[in-house]
Amino acid sequence: MKSPARGLLTGVAVAATVGALAGCSAADADQATDGKVELRVATFPPGADAAAYEAFAAQEKQFEADNPDIDIIGVEYEWEGPTFAVQLAGGSLPDVFTVPFTDSKTLLENGQLMDVTDEMEELGYTDSFNPIILDGVTDDEGRIFGFPRQAYAMGLHYNRDLFEQAGLDPDSPPTTWDEVREYAQQISEETGKAGYAQMAINNTGGWQLTAQTVARGGRTQTDGQDGTATSTIDNDGTKATLQFLHDLRWVDDSFGSKVDLDWGTINQEFAAGNIGMYTSGSDVYTALVRDFGLDPEVYGLTVVPTEGADPGTLGGGDIAVVSPTVDDATKAAAVTWIDWYYMQKLLDEDAAVLDAKTLSESGQAVGTPVLPVLSRELYEESLGWIEPYINVPRDQMTPFTDAIWDQTPVGEPKKSTQEVYALLDGVVQTVLTDENADIDALLAQAQTDAQALLDQ
Structure with a gap:
């Protein structure tokens, strides 16, 4: 579920599965060799191509x-909140893995993440992070439980080839929700494909409903100064989003027949050329190409349309964390790996160039649009460092990269995030499967049910 300056928070959780990386068995991971510290680290979701490995x-x-004293054991990994506790208890999680911003507060409060405050301060860049992002992994006593490593803003992804087939200009994507609807209908009529699709299950329906609520000036939750939260799901922005989905599905017949998509399946459908437009994190291009076989030539990216009195763009990202079950030697090795693999390429020119060169030579995406976890200035400077190795079609992403800085970043709801998303999945699914769904009644009930979750 997955999407990094931000003033944005989080992304979405999808699946948490762990398997051995090619050439590495479970026995290998359990057996020490030559006195080295064996460190099991998260790599890619199942299905990543050979070039990624x-x-x-x-x-x-x-x-x-x-x-030379650390032996890296790579394991396949994909986050899924509902199975995290089981995998942690069963010892099947890697020693180093990533979690979305939305879940970091809950995990650290539950004692499910390792305290890395001293290690981060020793590395000397605690103060380098955007403080809003660092807050997501900091407890009430100021202790830090992870390394923010990537952030993104929500974007509207579109298929340039389907645009052309429908007589639309792929260099002029829609800028309003009314235009999204118009474009979707034209794509559907001219190509027979879904003009627009949206995630609806495994908490992703609630995630995207929240994102589009924010884009329309609404908020689904407000925070009190005493740690409480108030559900505000029943607002004009959420209602407009559900009406938009209803009209695409039941009035225009441009939504398509698949109403049970999540992060993985919507990416698969988009990469296969079956969807004209959908919303997700701006960083999803890498996964689309690496894991789902997207042809880069057909890809387009623009900002999510905004409207209303207080619109914003929902953001997300993830945190590199250490399992709380590891010993001191493994913890030290884990921090060394996180610093080398995730952080130094954000801070150091030589590290950034080495990372970009290595990825480029293996055919991996370099230059996918993200938002900086440090500063915009350092992020833009780093793009200059790696410019010779950038291989993503950034000219097809300029509607996003030119306009995203003008949008107001908004973090995801902080309390019971995934539980409320799961609740909202049902609202989205009802609208997509029942032509006569009572949107007002659905929102009123969802707000009551969400408040009960927040009050627990």
């Missing part, structure tokens, strides 16, 4: 050359 293998070799 080739790039990781090259980076693994570079790291181990610099750190």
Whole structure:
């Protein structure tokens, strides 16, 4: 569910599965060799292409050359909140993995993340992070439980080829929700494909409903100064979003027949050329190409349309964290890996260039639009560092990269985030499966039910 300056918070959780990386068995991970510290680290979701693993293998070799006392064991990994506790208890999580911003507060409060305050301060860049982002992994006593490593803003992803087939200009994507609806109907009529689709299950329906509520000036939750939260789901922005989905599905017949998509399946459908437009994190291009086989030539990205009195753009991202079950030696190795693999390429020119060169030589995406977890200035400077290796079609993303800085970043709801998203999944599914769904009644009930979750 997955999407990094931000003043934005979080992304979405999708699945948490762990399996051995090619060439690494479970027995390998449990057996020490030559006195080295064996460190199990998260790599890619199942289904990543061979080139991704080739790039990781090259980076693994570079790291181990610099750190000969650490043996890296890569494991496949994809986050899923509902199964996290089971995997943690069962010992099947990697020693180093990532979690979305939305879940970091809950996990640290539950004692499910390792305290890395001293290590981060020793590395000397605690003060380098955007304080809003760092707050997501900081407890009430100021202790830090993870390294923010990537952020994104919500974007509208579109298929340039379907635009052209429908007689639309792919260099002029829609700028309002009314235009999105018009474009979707034209794509559907001219190509027979879904002009627009939206996630609806596994908490992603609630995630995207929240994102589009924010884009229309609404908010689904407000925070009190005493740690309480108030559900505000029943607002004009949420209602307009549900009416938009209803009209696409039942009036225009441009939504398509698949109403049970989540992060993985909507990416699969989009990469296969079956969807004209959908919303998701701006960083999803990498996964679309690496994991789902998207042809880069057909890809387009623009900002999510905004309207209303107080519109914003929902953001997200993830945190690199250490399992709370590891010993001191493994923890030290884990922090060394996080610093090398995730952080230094954000801070240091040589590290950034090495990372970009390695990824580029293995055919991996370099230059996918993200938002900086440090500062905009450093992020833009880093793009200059790696410019020779950027291989994503950024000219097809300029409607996003030119306009995103003018939108107001908004973080995801902070309390019971995934539980409320799961609740809202049902609202989205009802609208997409029942032509006569009573949107007002659905919102009133969802607000009551969400408040009960927030009051627990």
